[in-house]
Amino acid sequence: MSIRFGTSGWRAVIADEFTYANVGKATRAICRYLKTEGTTDSKTLIIGHDSRFMGERFSAFAGGIAATGGFRVLLCSGPTPTPAISFAIRDQKACGAINFTASHNPPEYQGIKFSTADGAPALPEITGKIEALVEGDLAINGGGGSVEEFNPQPAYLDDLRKKVHFSLIENSNGKFAYDPLWGTGRGYLDEILQKHGLEVETLHDWRDVTFGGRSPEPAEAQLEELRRTVIEKKLSLGVATDGDADRFGIIDSGGEFITPNQLVALLTDYLAESR
Secondary structure (H helix, E strand, O other): OOOOOEOOEEEEEEOOOEOHHHHHHHHHHHHHHHHHHOOOOOOEEEEEEOOOOOHHHHHHHHHHHHHHOOOEEEEEOOOOOHHHHHHHHHHOOOOEEEEEOOOOOOOOEEEEEEEEOOOOEOOHHHHHHHHHHHOOOOOOOOOOOEEEEEOOHHHHHHHHHHHOOHHHHHHOOOEEEEEOOOOOOOOOHHHHHHHOOOEEEEOOOOOOOOHHHOOOOOOHHHOHHHHHHHHHOOOOEEEEEOOOOOOEEEEEOOOOEEOHHHHHHHHHHHHHHOO
16 A cells, blocks of 8 residues: 655545554654754654544554654644644744644545644655655664643644734624534634633534544535524624634625635735735
8 A cells, every 4th residue: 555645645544544554654754754854953743633533542653653763742632723733833843743634534534744844734845755765664763752742722822812803803793603513623713712702602512533424624515504503693704614624614694605715815805905
């Protein structure tokens, strides 16, 4: 079986191709790449996971391998959004991150997304080198590494407070609904809004490794319950995020779905005209 990384990492069905053996191969290949061609001297490596089945176990397994290779592993203490992991890389001056996520794929999938020291997903020229290493000598020498439990949430939310004008949202007197689709956004978006005194109706805010028996994708067809909540409770806005909280869907006060492309246009106008 060949391990192939796309722009969103390597994804495969759990217990079919996504096994401990293959996770070990991929982890060792990433560590070898960081040791030989990484762009920083840092030996700090973030390892996290979304809310999928076995995420914490695969993360701990990978953390042990990386520590054996001499890395200081910061192991995320619970399901963590991909954007929070990207922020943590830069905030902790890490050499990169191994994120166990299959994003919005069906629940039987798991995956590994590797991000580089800038917090961005690894580009094809990097993942191609990692794929080549998977097939080669996977010994990683070093020793002296460690594994530490790490909660990226407080620093990430503090950074958001510096970048977002929450006072404007507070003064809007808006009421919101949020659907994390059983994913990692719970405890992040809803918490920061509530801490700023905003009323938030949260749906599906518990861990379900089956995501309700469907793909955790915030597409219009998946957000009917969110739409009903917004309309029936006369809310200002409904927001949904996917399994690892790096995709979103928006329902306006009239129950209309706003596509991500439409929202990007609105955000661009706001940044150009108001910020």
